[in-house]
Amino acid sequence: MHELSIVMSIIGIAGEQAKQANATIVDEIELDIGTLSGIEMNALDFAWDQAVKQTILENTERKINRIEAKAKCLDCEAEFNIQHLYDACPVCGEHFLNILQGKELRVKSLVVS
Amino acid sequence: MCATCGCDSGSNTSIQHLGENNGHDHSHDHSHTHLQQKTIVDVEQDVLHQNNLLAERNRGYFEAKNILALNLVSSPGSGKTTLLERTLIDLKDKMEFAVIEGDQQTTNDADRIHATGTKVTQINTGKGCHLDSHMVLHALQGMRPKENSVLFIENVGNLVCPAMFDLGEKERVVIISVTEGDDKPLKYPDMFHSSTLCIVNKIDLLPYVPFDIVKVKANARKVNPTLDIIEVSCTSGEGLSEWYKWLQSKVLAPQLN
Ligand SMILES: Nc1nc2c(ncn2[C@@H]2O[C@H](COP(=O)(O)OP(=O)(O)OP(=O)(O)O)[C@@H](O)[C@H]2O)c(=O)[nH]1
Numbered sequence: 001m002h003e004l005s006i007v008m009s010i011i012g013i014a015g016e017q018a019k020q021a022n023a024t025i026v027d028e029i030e031l032d033i034g035t036l037s038g039i040e041m042n043a044l045d046f047a048w049d050q051a052v053k054q055t056i057l058e059n060t061e062r063k064i065n066r067i068e069a070k071a072k073c074l075d076c077e078a079e080f081n082i083q084h085l086y087d088a089c090p091v092c093g094e095h096f097l098n099i100l101q102g103k104e105l106r107v108k109s110l111v112v113s
Numbered sequence: 114m115c116a117t118c119g120c121d122s123g124s125n126t127s128i129q130h131l132g133e134n135n136g137h138d139h140s141h142d143h144s145h146t147h148l149q150q151k152t153i154v155d156v157e158q159d160v161l162h163q164n165n166l167l168a169e170r171n172r173g174y175f176e177a178k179n180i181l182a183l184n185l186v187s188s189p190g191s192g193k194t195t196l197l198e199r200t201l202i203d204l205k206d207k208m209e210f211a212v213i214e215g216d217q218q219t220t221n222d223a224d225r226i227h228a229t230g231t232k233v234t235q236i237n238t239g240k241g242c243h244l245d246s247h248m249v250l251h252a253l254q255g256m257r258p259k260e261n262s263v264l265f266i267e268n269v270g271n272l273v274c275p276a277m278f279d280l281g282e283k284e285r286v287v288i289i290s291v292t293e294g295d296d297k298p299l300k301y302p303d304m305f306h307s308s309t310l311c312i313v314n315k316i317d318l319l320p321y322v323p324f325d326i327v328k329v330k331a332n333a334r335k336v337n338p339t340l341d342i343i344e345v346s347c348t349s350g351e352g353l354s355e356w357y358k359w360l361q362s363k364v365l366a367p368q369l370n
Pocket residue numbers: 187188189190191192193194195196222269270271314315316317318345346347348349
């Protein structure tokens with residue numbers, strides 16, 4: 001379950017950013033997570049609850065922006081939403097896709113005090 | 114924080130260079146004593162930022178030393194270590210090799226590689242389900258692979274978790290065996306998407322299992338249209354010459370004997 005190490009990294013980033021802002025409390029954290037980021041949301045929730053105990057994120061309110069995956073067909077240039085990496089272009093049926101968005105996995109912002 | 118390289122250290126990872134004993138200690142120290150009002154901090158930072166930074170550092174090291182680093186990924190038991198054993202013996206006189214073995218527990222795989230006479234370091238990840246660039250960095254510091262060599266990094270057997278973690282490798286090689294089912298690329302697309310070569314292993318078992326090799330190739334190329342695919346049997350040796358050709362084509366400079 002790589003989600004655990006992902007949560008550990010998030011805790012690390014939050015801690016560092018809070019320190020830089022001379023803050024001791026992270027009230028809110030906003031995350032961008034694309035639907036093709038490789039993160040299983042249930043696993044993330046599970047890992048989160050375990051990992052944040054006794055850390056700066058223990059009582060932090062978490063907001064997650066799910067980013068829908070979009071791709072562009074390299075054959076016909078059509079742009080469309082995709083659910084899976086193996087989806088075909090709905091226009092020409094080819095699989096040469098450039099993923100435009102949906103791979104995001106980032107800490108967008110924090111509210112600290 | 115890890116004092117050596119400034120990244121978050123994996124807590125229960127151990128690194129063993131076979132034939133040596135190299136303890137490695139990280140000390141952690143934090144203190145916070147400020148009070149303030151609420152502030153919004155725009156972070157916009159990739160969660161894998163630290164891993165990616167260290168991966169780039171590894172990549173720079175490999176480039177400077179002209180080391181071809183390959184990250185081998187697969188489900189448990191697809192034949193990663195067996196493929197390495199064959200390769201290390203068959204190409205012994207043609208290339209210089211080093212191996213990093215990643216497993217949760219035991220030095221079994223490193224022992225098998227050690228038996229071929231190849232330089233090998235075992236990383237035990239404990240509960241960790243994948244290698245990360247930090248572990249590889251520390252393994253490299255201890256093993257110091259030779260210039261112009263090929264470094265195989267055998268990842269933890271797992272088709273999901275290692276996909277997200279760049280180790281600094283030049284290429285990622287995904288191995289699947291014919292006993293695993295031809296829908297694997299669709300079930301675990303991330304791994305096939307991020308690899309450049311797929312080795313289909315255990316083709317000696319094709320007569321005994323309902324595995325459609327045409328279908329597995331089609332599925333893999335739905336996920337990754339530019340994926341190279343090589344079919345081999347590490348037991349019979351069939352197809353291995355194709356893999357060796359691929360490997361030789363990736364070695365940048367002519368090899369010294
Ligand atoms: N029939 C057959 N068996 C093979 C072949 N290659 C490997 N095996 C067997 O498959 C089993 C697993 O092989 P390993 O090389 O240990 O697999 P691995 O991917 O390194 O496994 P983990 O490190 O545990 O993930 C062993 O019993 C091998 O002998 C092959 O080409 N044909």
